[in-house]
Amino acid sequence: MTGIDSLRNILELERRKGYSDKAVFGGLDKYLHKQAEQIRQSLVQSLNETKRKKLVPQFLTSFDEFNLTNSDYASYDVDERKKWLENIFRFLKQVEKAEEKNELRTRTPGKSNAATTELRQQGQNEGLNLPITVIKGIAPKIASKFAKLNINTVHDLLYFFPRRYVDYSQRKAISELIVGQEQTITGTIWQANITTLGNRKGTEAIIADETGTIRAVWFNQPFLARNFRTNARIAISGTVSEFNRKMGFQSPEWELLENKELLHTGRLVPIYPLTQGLYPKQVRKYTKEAIAGYIRQVSDFLPEEVKTRCQLLDLSTAISQMHYPADQTMAESASKRLAFDELLLLQLGVLAKKRDWQESQPGNAFRVDQEVLDKFLHYLPFSLTQAQKRVLEETLADLKQPKAMSRLLQGDVGSGKTVIATLALLISAANGYQGAFMAPTEILAEQHFASICDYLSKVGTPGCHCEEQSDKAISSERNTLACYSGFLPRPLTIALLVGSLSNNEKANLHDKIKRAEVDIVIGTHALIQKEVEFNKLGLAIIDEQHRFGVLQRSALRQKGFNPHVLVMTATPIPRTMALTLYGDLDLSIIDELPPGRQIVKTKRLEAQYREKAYNFLRREIKNNRQAFIICPLVEESESLEAKAAITEYEYLSREVFPDLKLGLLHGQMHGSEKDAIMRLFRDGEIDILIATSVVEVGIDVPKASVIVVEGAERFGLSQLHQFRGRVGRDKEQGYCILISEKAPHELNERLQLMEKIHDGFVLAEEDLKLRGPGEFFGTHQSGMPDLKVAKLSDLRSLELARQEAITIFQNDPLLRKAKHRLLGQQLRQVWSNNAEWS
Ligand code: ADP
Numbered sequence: 001m002t003g004i005d006s007l008r009n010i011l012e013l014e015r016r017k018g019y020s021d022k023a024v025f026g027g028l029d030k031y032l033h034k035q036a037e038q039i040r041q042s043l044v045q046s047l048n049e050t051k052r053k054k055l056v057p058q059f060l061t062s063f064d065e066f067n068l069t070n071s072d073y074a075s076y077d078v079d080e081r082k083k084w085l086e087n088i089f090r091f092l093k094q095v096e097k098a099e100e101k102n103e104l105r106t107r108t109p110g111k112s113n114a115a116t117t118e119l120r121q122q123g124q125n126e127g128l129n130l131p132i133t134v135i136k137g138i139a140p141k142i143a144s145k146f147a148k149l150n151i152n153t154v155h156d157l158l159y160f161f162p163r164r165y166v167d168y169s170q171r172k173a174i175s176e177l178i179v180g181q182e183q184t185i186t187g188t189i190w191q192a193n194i195t196t197l198g199n200r201k202g203t204e205a206i207i208a209d210e211t212g213t214i215r216a217v218w219f220n221q222p223f224l225a226r227n228f229r230t231n232a233r234i235a236i237s238g239t240v241s242e243f244n245r246k247m248g249f250q251s252p253e254w255e256l257l258e259n260k261e262l263l264h265t266g267r268l269v270p271i272y273p274l275t276q277g278l279y280p281k282q283v284r285k286y287t288k289e290a291i292a293g294y295i296r297q298v299s300d301f302l303p304e305e306v307k308t309r310c311q312l313l314d315l316s317t318a319i320s321q322m323h324y325p326a327d328q329t330m331a332e333s334a335s336k337r338l339a340f341d342e343l344l345l346l347q348l349g350v351l352a353k354k355r356d357w358q359e360s361q362p363g364n365a366f367r368v369d370q371e372v373l374d375k376f377l378h379y380l381p382f383s384l385t386q387a388q389k390r391v392l393e394e395t396l397a398d399l400k401q402p403k404a405m406s407r408l409l410q411g412d413v414g415s416g417k418t419v420i421a422t423l424a425l426l427i428s429a430a431n432g433y434q435g436a437f438m439a440p441t442e443i444l445a446e447q448h449f450a451s452i453c454d455y456l457s458k459v460g461t462p463g464c465h466c467e468e469q470s471d472k473a474i475s476s477e478r479n480t481l482a483c484y485s486g487f488l489p490r491p492l493t494i495a496l497l498v499g500s501l502s503n504n505e506k507a508n509l510h511d512k513i514k515r516a517e518v519d520i521v522i523g524t525h526a527l528i529q530k531e532v533e534f535n536k537l538g539l540a541i542i543d544e545q546h547r548f549g550v551l552q553r554s555a556l557r558q559k560g561f562n563p564h565v566l567v568m569t570a571t572p573i574p575r576t577m578a579l580t581l582y583g584d585l586d587l588s589i590i591d592e593l594p595p596g597r598q599i600v601k602t603k604r605l606e607a608q609y610r611e612k613a614y615n616f617l618r619r620e621i622k623n624n625r626q627a628f629i630i631c632p633l634v635e636e637s638e639s640l641e642a643k644a645a646i647t648e649y650e651y652l653s654r655e656v657f658p659d660l661k662l663g664l665l666h667g668q669m670h671g672s673e674k675d676a677i678m679r680l681f682r683d684g685e686i687d688i689l690i691a692t693s694v695v696e697v698g699i700d701v702p703k704a705s706v707i708v709v710e711g712a713e714r715f716g717l718s719q720l721h722q723f724r725g726r727v728g729r730d731k732e733q734g735y736c737i738l739i740s741e742k743a744p745h746e747l748n749e750r751l752q753l754m755e756k757i758h759d760g761f762v763l764a765e766e767d768l769k770l771r772g773p774g775e776f777f778g779t780h781q782s783g784m785p786d787l788k789v790a791k792l793s794d795l796r797s798l799e800l801a802r803q804e805a806i807t808i809f810q811n812d813p814l815l816r817k818a819k820h821r822l823l824g825q826q827l828r829q830v831w832s833n834n835a836e837w838s
């Protein structure tokens, strides 16, 4: 909220409180003295935004006359206070008018502004938008700590939920603890010190109660040791694990029990995510105050019928129970309601986006020429699988529509997505439109270019009548243009556009694309550079979706007049989740591999037997095969990961395989370096490629037969599955060796699944169950509202929210009905920061 808005809110509150100087804790003067400068700045800013800049000096003069920095409100009697405030209100009215004259204000991005305006018009709920300093005990200094957590208003604080609860009434004696269960103990700190865990510093403490002692460790938090004074009382809560045959806690929740009162409340105590300088005790006090003072002002935006149908608590109950649940069941109901809200708003948002996008402008309806299809399929060296046929039908049906296709094509590694893409591109070309095919790396783009040319050379005659073309093809190092005649009624031209082309080559291609002399362009990010202008882009295909962000997807889409869009991915995710995350896309799945495809034989190996793996590699390489060795994942640091890979490469080159040709590939290398190495490997110039996880994406190296994954326990199952998809691309048997340190039990279980399961979808679901969606997707699901309570792995809730969203829109597409008014407001509010989406 801007300074000027909070001023307005606080003064209004003060007026309602009868000029008693109770609107802000500590008194109005204190607030004004502190905030005057900020308010002044926000005044300048909001007037500038309205393009009424020339008014700024005039307004500032009036503002300065109030002399807020030296206000003396407290010393006035009620009448004087009233008068003084009325003057300010008049001033604020004028500001508001100036802002309203230009409607820009309501459209300025940023939640708080829009929200405040809306709520003010509504004439209720003002309290929720007050700065948290209105809450007893929250001084500006504390408010600034909250600001770091993005908590600025009372509303924000009400929605600052505990991560979990500690049930102090149910605590255990140390001697009663059971491995594998989540439990709480209280005891005395015997000793605590900084120690080395793995290769990083952490804290170790020994806690004792009347029945025994237990060790607790915290990774990466050496600073805790200082907090843990000997003999201090502490509560520890977490899952008890076993190492070296001894029970212990690993990075448990903890709380120093200075405050005895908490202990004896005999209830579920909320544990909030904390920041430096905000302590649990404090935060609890504030949330309690916020609930007591403001929960009645929360209005429920969910229609009654939805709440009844889905058996949901009303909003204010849910919020208070989320902080201070009566019992475990209430905590669950509260979280169910709040999670539902998030998922419903997410669903409504994506569905609305999809509708807007498809209905706002017409798409290009293609004619599907059966003859073209048949001819191509006839010359294809294989026939399509049933799944490919079905997906092709779904795609063609979309292309025929006068609204733009937006389809997500999921298919396991090797399931044959490229043929489908090729067919769609041909149909587009046959309709006189250009098609673009974007891949995440140069070498993949080259691969697609080569295989599409290969397919086409069987159907049409290579070469063109335009002589200029063949000259170019010969003179350039790589073929970047190919032309086939005899297939379509006119010659069909395909181009490869990648970053490493010379400027001349690029300019030449840009020119041809602009003049519609190219029908199909295959490329990398180079395709979405601003120099690339299509003459008539009708279809955009994006391969390996997870490597491209939402924004890149939309950049490509904007290169044409509402082109059809097909997104392809080999990282399958469960249907319901796909519908949520890519709710603006329809879903097609190739759930069948071409016949005769061999599974990649997969085996776990303990690190101490690594020698066996090396011997196996040698044998394969003697038989004219190639191998990958994948280095362990180093979380959060690509540069450490690269360093580790370099060390591994040097070690293997010197000590293990001095007689073989080794190559190195890691994320810190330039795109062109990476491509160069991959080319050498593909062309057989390298026997063993040592790589970090960058190698994951769909590269085809026919002779590679073995992949060894070091530190396998650190990777997700889906990622391991992608890795092993790199080998056995040819007819020969492929092998995958997963090397792990002696891992804890559950990690081993995970790796065992890799030996048994070869279906990427099943593995993805297992992955999700085991690790949760956060890790599954990495960090870059940008462009969507945050999920604080909801879990994407909760497929049932996802499904429920989606159904409700569909029902609501069917019944009231624009949310105009009275019962949906608040919901509509809420929807605009949570999506207002995400204008870039789609
Ligand atoms: P992905 O879905 O991983 O991108 P590709 O499209 O690269 O898979 O196909 C993998 C390999 O399978 C290619 O060599 C392709 O020619 C081949 N292929 C695709 N469809 C079939 C099919 N129906 N029958 C036999 N081989 C196929």
Ligand code: MG
Pocket: 417, 418, 543, 698
């Ligand atoms: Mg592929």
